[in-house]
Amino acid sequence: LLNDEAIGQRVKIFGKALTAKCDPLTFARLDFWQTDENGDYDIVGYRLRAAQLTRNDGSFELETVMPGPYNGPRHIHFLLATRLGNKPQPVLLSGGLFFPTVDEFAARPPSRRPPEFLDPSTLEVSGGVLLVQCDIVVANI
Secondary structure, X not given: OOOOOOOOOEEEEEEEEEEOOOOEOOOOEEEEEEOOOOOOOOOOOOOOEEEEEOOOOOEEEXXXXXXXXXXOOEEEEEXXXXXXXXXXXXXXXXXXXXXXXXXXXXXXXXHHOOOOEOOHHHOEEEOOEEEEEOOEEEOOO
16 A cells, blocks of 8 residues: 555554464455545555455465544555455455544543554554554455
8 A cells, every 4th residue: 555655654463364273264354444634545546555465374464654633543454355265155254443532532532542542651662663553354254
């Protein structure tokens, strides 16, 4: 998603796509999309949208910029699609990775903070890039 036109804090998200048994989802398709720095989605083209396949070990890496606010905390959407064995239908998982501000995080009770709702106090910046480790686990397979 990162290109010369992207404005904002650089973000690098990395992790693995896994089953609940920690088996890697190899060559699964991951689609990502997000808003620009103003909180606007590109509804005409494909700016800040991308797709990739996971590697042999299920790993993926996404380089982008921090999305702008849109209906709550800043977030990046993802859609994972893969086939398992000889099953005719693909497994689909849709979700998001949320980057709340300190105030947004504090306002949400701990019982309503899923793992995708990142604690801003735990995020690390290295070389000006926000590093986010995030595994995507498909629990129902």
